[in-house]
Amino acid sequence: MLSIASRALKSSTFKPVLGSISAIRTKVTLPDLPYSYDALEPYISAEIMEIHHKKHHQTYVTNYNAAEEKLEKSFQANELTEQLRLQNALKFNGGGHINHSLFWKNLAPHGQGSATPSGNLAEAINKQFGSFEEFQQQFNAAAVGVQGSGWAWLGYNKQAKRLEIATTSNQDPLLHLTPLLGVDVWEHAYYLQYKNVRPDYMKAIWNVINWETVAERLTKAQ
Template identity: 90%
Template sequence: MLSIASRAFKTTSFKPIVGSLSAVRTKVTLPDLPYAYDALEPHISGEIMEIHHKKHHNTYVNNYNAAEEQLENSFKANELTEQLRLQNAVKFNGGGHINHCLFWTNLAPQGQGSATPTGALAEAINKQYGSFEEFQKQFNAAAVGVQGSGWAWLGLNKQAKRLEIATTSNQDPLLHLTPLLGVDVWEHAYYLQYKNVRPDYMNAIWNVINWETVAERLSKA
């Protein structure tokens, strides 16, 4: 179940060219979902999932590949200004690709797997937040509190050996923690079904969280 997210972090390979900062990069591709578009209904509609995957995620893939190609050409031409200009496009679209690859595997049809965390993940959540319900409450508050567009995360702080809730803006990936669970709170993830009521979307999404993949990421981290 982790194949999509794993491939996202391995899609770019770097081959230095002697005497310059140029690099040869492989393209990223849009992954297939591990379930049908309508498999998460009634909590997330099939229409939302199809548009989100085919349109939004695919746009990040295409724009990232285009920006990477332009960046490679700017390296070859030794155009420093152009290299700097392209960094935002690479970060935004590359982050959008990585974040969505993880997001798709964070979801599963209701009834598939455990409805709540179990094992070491449950123990870690209870240790940090007191209970799963309190964790949900704090996570929802962070997600609803994101101004504009962004993501809400549960991550592992390896140095402190604890779980932490975090948010990122736009398509910024989670870099200071090891991501375990990410929820997209851009309006395109829920507007067709929940309009502008993000709290309703957050309450519904807990029904289709794939806790098995979250637990696997924790064990591997």
């Protein structure tokens, strides 16, 4: 997405390019899950997965597309105030779409693939955290410690060439690290099954993590 400054400049100074901006803008769409809604049971219920995917993620997609359409019109009308007002909606809903699109791929039915990291990923985890168990403890502590709604992440720091645990609030995407594993700790991700006991949800979710996807993302990041 073009920055506010660059798009505002285009709309106010280079009117002829508006047609090209409109032509390249594409709507985001709700991705299909790579498994059925009940595939993660008993750790995450089919009811949670269906509502989470078809209701919550779909809402982020719908609202992001609506905000993008309004933003395009504001550039055509040269309404800078409206352009600035829409940034929060774009960040929240766009982040919700990005985060969830990764989240679905970070999950897999229990027994599909390896139960724990292997190969290069396992070596990187052991190097940075001492052991897989210690990594899990630190990750869970970070996830449980998120105030309100947000995400817990395992990311790769390209500059330092190391793994790091991080958290983000609300639907903020992980920007300072390359995201490898993201766990949604909004209550809508677990409340119907685990009530307000986030630690129980975090304990259960390790049974359905897709370590192959995490390893592939690490390889690309490196």
